[in-house]
Amino acid sequence: MKDGTTMRERVLSIFKKMKPLGYYWRLFPAVFWLGVFLVLPLSVMLIYSFWTMVRFELIPTWTLQNYLDIFVRAEGLYFRLLLKSLGMAAAVTLGAIALAYPAAYYISMHGGKYKYVLLNVIMTPFLVSWVVLIFGWRLVIGYTCLLNTVLMGAGLISEPMRLWGNWITVIFVLIFSWAPWLVLPIFVSLEKIDRSLLEAGADLGASPLENFRKITLPLSIPGLLVATFFVFIPTLGEFVAPILAGGTSGAMIGSAIEATFKRMHNWPFGSAMSFLLLIIALIASIVLIRKAGLRSLMESL
Amino acid sequence: MKIDVELKNVTKKFGDVVAVDDVSLWVGKCEFFSLLGPSGCGKTTTLRMISGFEKPTEGEVYIGGELMTDVPPFKRPTNLIFQNLALFPHLNVYDNISFGLKIKKLPKDEIQRKVKEMLNLVRLSGYEKRKIKQLSGGEQQRIAIVRALVNEPTVLLLDEPLGPLDLKLREEMVVELKRIQREVGTTFIYVTHDQGEALTMSDRIAVMKDGRVLQIGTPMKIYEQPKSRFIADFIGRSNLFEGSCADGVVEVDGLGRIIAEPGPQTSDKHSVLICAKPEKISIGRKLKGLDNIFDGEVKETYYQGRVTTYRVLLENGSLITVVVLSSGAKDIFKPGAKVKVGWNKRDVNMMM
Ligand SMILES: Nc1ncnc2c1ncn2[C@@H]1O[C@H](COP(=O)(O)OP(=O)(O)OP(=O)(O)O)[C@@H](O)[C@H]1O
Ligand SMILES: [Mg+2]
Numbered sequence: 001m002k003d004g005t006t007m008r009e010r011v012l013s014i015f016k017k018m019k020p021l022g023y024y025w026r027l028f029p030a031v032f033w034l035g036v037f038l039v040l041p042l043s044v045m046l047i048y049s050f051w052t053m054v055r056f057e058l059i060p061t062w063t064l065q066n067y068l069d070i071f072v073r074a075e076g077l078y079f080r081l082l083l084k085s086l087g088m089a090a091a092v093t094l095g096a097i098a099l100a101y102p103a104a105y106y107i108s109m110h111g112g113k114y115k116y117v118l119l120n121v122i123m124t125p126f127l128v129s130w131v132v133l134i135f136g137w138r139l140v141i142g143y144t145c146l147l148n149t150v151l152m153g154a155g156l157i158s159e160p161m162r163l164w165g166n167w168i169t170v171i172f173v174l175i176f177s178w179a180p181w182l183v184l185p186i187f188v189s190l191e192k193i194d195r196s197l198l199e200a201g202a203d204l205g206a207s208p209l210e211n212f213r214k215i216t217l218p219l220s221i222p223g224l225l226v227a228t229f230f231v232f233i234p235t236l237g238e239f240v241a242p243i244l245a246g247g248t249s250g251a252m253i254g255s256a257i258e259a260t261f262k263r264m265h266n267w268p269f270g271s272a273m274s275f276l277l278l279i280i281a282l283i284a285s286i287v288l289i290r291k292a293g294l295r296s297l298m299e300s301l
Numbered sequence: 302m303k304i305d306v307e308l309k310n311v312t313k314k315f316g317d318v319v320a321v322d323d324v325s326l327w328v329g330k331c332e333f334f335s336l337l338g339p340s341g342c343g344k345t346t347t348l349r350m351i352s353g354f355e356k357p358t359e360g361e362v363y364i365g366g367e368l369m370t371d372v373p374p375f376k377r378p379t380n381l382i383f384q385n386l387a388l389f390p391h392l393n394v395y396d397n398i399s400f401g402l403k404i405k406k407l408p409k410d411e412i413q414r415k416v417k418e419m420l421n422l423v424r425l426s427g428y429e430k431r432k433i434k435q436l437s438g439g440e441q442q443r444i445a446i447v448r449a450l451v452n453e454p455t456v457l458l459l460d461e462p463l464g465p466l467d468l469k470l471r472e473e474m475v476v477e478l479k480r481i482q483r484e485v486g487t488t489f490i491y492v493t494h495d496q497g498e499a500l501t502m503s504d505r506i507a508v509m510k511d512g513r514v515l516q517i518g519t520p521m522k523i524y525e526q527p528k529s530r531f532i533a534d535f536i537g538r539s540n541l542f543e544g545s546c547a548d549g550v551v552e553v554d555g556l557g558r559i560i561a562e563p564g565p566q567t568s569d570k571h572s573v574l575i576c577a578k579p580e581k582i583s584i585g586r587k588l589k590g591l592d593n594i595f596d597g598e599v600k601e602t603y604y605q606g607r608v609t610t611y612r613v614l615l616e617n618g619s620l621i622t623v624v625v626l627s628s629g630a631k632d633i634f635k636p637g638a639k640v641k642v643g644w645n646k647r648d649v650n651m652m653m
Contacts, residue, residue, distance in 0.1 A: 204401035
């Protein structure tokens with residue numbers, strides 16, 4: 001052991017830290033809730049992921065083939081989709097933060113007594129279903145829609161641009177549907193920064209820009225991690241936006257899972273992909289939670 | 302003395318609130334200057350105008366002879382120690398102290414040397430890697446002081462830097478601050494509502510009330526010759542007598558005559574206030590050779606070790622406080638004892 005304790009001492013100290021059994025009963029409601037709504041369906045899924053499907057019939061073969069298939073089936077198509085989804089989720093996260101941060105910063109630093117009004121103005125309209133928003137965007141940047149019509153009318157382009165229906169469109173609509181929600185966690189973390197710290201920075205000679213880089217930004221990192229948590233993980237499994245706005249190049253791993261379940265009726269393979277995704281999401285959450293701290297995560301909910 | 306900081310008719314209003322009201326003062330180079338006054342009298346606001354965080358509504362601030370009106374805080378040659386310290390929680394001790402030096406882009410080895418020197422100065426060597434949260438209140442205080450001091454500002458502004466500390470630590474820090482000021486030779490403008498601190502450390506003190514400066518002077522002058530009832534009361538306990546004065550003789554209702562040093566105007570009869578500090582009054586069964594002697598009865602006696610404090614009832618019904626050194630006194634008067642109290646005319650101070 002590097003800190004000089006023996007295995008025996010470590011085990012003993014774990015036992016010492018454990019609370020009496022009655023203590024754990026308090027966790028019962030939470031455990032029950034998780035059990036019924038999460039563990040049950042996921043267990044079924046986990047079991048299926050080791051079976052095979054032959055002619056629409058599930059056969060309990062207990063094989064790892066489904067997991068191997070993710071990497072080899074269709075010349076690695078599914079694996080490449082997974083990597084692409086990771087990349088797209090990262091892009092969406094960065095884009096949404098880049099959009100939300102200035103808004104949150106402005107409201108927090110210069111909102112004065114209208115802070116909360118501004119915050120509501122920014123966020124409330126987005127309470128409408130974001131599917132509606134996607135259609136809205138389609139009306140703006142679609143093939144024969146507003147933007148193209150205007151640009152052609154102005155003589156700037158000779159034929160309409162194909163802006164709709166590719167992977168960039170998917171990233172674009174996801175950024176715009178997430179950004180308003182990120183304003184809140186970032187705003188919360190900015191609000192928590194003691195303003196006298198910025199005065200102290202200025203007093204020590206830091207220009208406003210240096211102040212931002214050395215004080216505001218590092219102190220708002222918990223908010224950024226929370227934002228990442230909220231965007232990255234759901235986006236990783238996204239399948240609605242690719243269907244509505246993605247065309248063929250916009251497909252993500254979520255689209256593949258959906259197709260596998262619904263069109264190919266290959267539940268075991270779909271389950272295996274879902275599970276892999278779940279594990280990736282779980283690892284990402286653990287990393288983010290350890291960095292941001294569970295508390296700051298809950299505080300901005 | 303060379304003037305380092307000067308305020309000319311400075312007024313600051315927040316809406317209808319007049320926080321600082323027509324303040325004019327100057328602070329000399331390497332002087333330890335204190336702003337002393339009760340809570341809410343505008344001390345912090347005055348400091349914030351010197352450091353540039355507030356713009357005066359009227360009047361001008363000069364530092365080193367230069368008009369500061371359009372100079373933002375980060376370009377002023379001042380450093381402020383904030384009332385709430387404002388240490389950076391995400392940085393360790395080293396990074397907190399070196400913050401200003403890094404902004405100035407000093408070479409790394411010079412920064413290291415200076416930080417080390419500063420930590421030595423406040424006796425916190427070896428604390429470089431500590432997080433701010435891992436420091437005690439007094440340690441944080443000292444880090445806040447050197448974080449400002451390390452930049453070698455022309456003027457160091459200290460906003461009640463000893464406020465949250467316990468008495469013993471305060472006393473230690475008072476000595477330490479004075480030592481630091483002597484060693485580095487910076488101009489200190491020190492804000493406090495604690496008269497003891499101000500008297501101990503300052504070269505000069507400005508007493509403030511309701512946004513105005515009432516009196517500026519050396520600690521001795523402020524203590525012994527307060528210009529108004531407020532200052533007399535605020536700085537050390539004072540025994541005050543109201544009366545009417547003519548030719549250096551003051552007529553006090555029910556007490557008789559008090560002989561005082563002739564003031565500037567002596568011919569006309571006018572009302573005055575006489576202030577006698579408790580330790581300037583003698584007490585005894587018999588008193589001789591004093592300009593003013595009165596009969597009294599001891600009402601309360603407090604033996605406080607080094608000194609003994611008496612509350613003595615005079616014939617006009619006023620209760621005065623007398624403080625004598627315990628070691629010099631022959632005996633201690635018990636409550637009920639008939640005594641005489643008295644003082645020489647030069648030991649009291651007369652106000653209009
Ligand atoms: N930003 C502000 N807006 C409105 N009023 C203010 C503001 N800052 C200070 N004041 C008012 O100005 C007056 C002086 O405040 P200031 O903070 O200078 O007092 P202080 O002497 O430092 O008091 P303390 O010893 O309690 O720190 C107070 O009445 C305060 O309420
Ligand atoms: Mg104050």
